[in-house]
Amino acid sequence: MSTLLVTGSSGLIGSEVVDYFCRLSWQVHGVDNNMRADFFGPGGDTRWNQRRLQELHKNFQHHELDIRDRNAVDSLLQALRPTLLVHAAAQPSHDLAASRPFDDFDVNAGGTLNMLEATRQHAPEAVFAHMSTNKVYGDRPNTIRLQELPARWDYDDPMYTGGIAENFPIDQSKHSLFGASKVAGDIMVQEYGRYFGLRTCCLRGGCLTGPNHSGVELHGFLSYLIKCNVEGRTYKVFGYQGKQVRDNIHSLDVARFIHAFWENPRIGEVYNIGGGRGNSVSILEAFDRAAQLSGRKMVYEYIEQNRAGDHICYISDLTKMRTHYPSWNISKTLDDIFQEICGSAKRRAVEPDDFRVASMLGSRLA
Secondary structure, three states: OOEEEEEOOOOHHHHHHHHHHHOOOOEEEEEOOOHHHHHHOHHHOOHHHHHHHHHHOOOEEEEOOOOOOHHHHHHHHHHHOOOEEEEOOOOOOHHHHHHOHHHHHHHHHHHHHHHHHHHHHHOOOOEEEEEEEHHHHOOHHHHOOEEEOOOOEEEOOHHHOOOEOOOOOOOOOOOHHHHHHHHHHHHHHHHHHHOOOOEEEEEEEOEEEOOOOOOEOOEOHHHHHHHHHHHOOOEEEEOHHHOOEEEEEEHHHHHHHHHHHHHOOOOOEEEEEOOOHHHEEEHHHHHHHHHHHHOOOOOEEEEOOOOOOOOOEEOEOOHHHHHHOOOOOOOOOHHHHHHHHHHHHHHHHHOOOHHHHHHHHHHHHO
């Protein structure tokens, strides 16, 4: 029986990967210590998702472990020797990294190194898929010539009609401390492939999203936006007239690509994994879509100052992914994504999970 180890297994991508491979009858192990609740407070708590996976899948085992604990990581890899390792654990916020730089770097760079070295020592034949980010490109995408349209920014350079490819430069740009720590992990994953021959890939995500995302203001664009709309809360727009564009990929399509990579792995590869132009949307466009689904007008506040290192327009070029893995493609449209997230947000607003409520109350009382 094939064995999968997923870090950040209670998060959006981690939980989707757990669910996907459990349904294929793999033996799946998850590593998570709910640090997202520490980073973002009760709104980021993922214990509800951990409980959901444990109740749903008998072939899933949760491990309460901090990836910064080198000895614990080494012991776990020695015991499990997985066939596939999906490293999705991270500190994912620009803003939080600036206030907690050591935590950010220790998780994103140090934790990734811990996972890589333990894999090299105990499971060198494993396939290692690392969830990186498009923030490794820093704010260089903002140097692409743009055109301002009524509700969005878009590229005004034919070279980027299909989006940003993997050969886009990462140097001489402002990354944010989060982007810098993710660059360190990304390059290390590539190097363990090229230097040691491990079968690794870096998946530089655009906006990864889906109904199981615990979106918060500092991370989880679409999930948080729709949640604010459903609950009638004020959403803050930071600069660029609200016309900034992101391409959105459903977490299921990420899991599907990881499966395709496992079936035909490569060494030290890099892929820009996002929704592509077809799944791109601006904040203003997202407001309209959310309002149509919920029946609620979007309440928002505009703040002139944009977030440091933020992208004005980012669309992933999926050409390389589709060329290397022609059986893979986007299966969830932007309409599918909005409908699923809105449906989930409505259910949680009306009938919140008892365990989730208990966790939130405990966090407030602590």
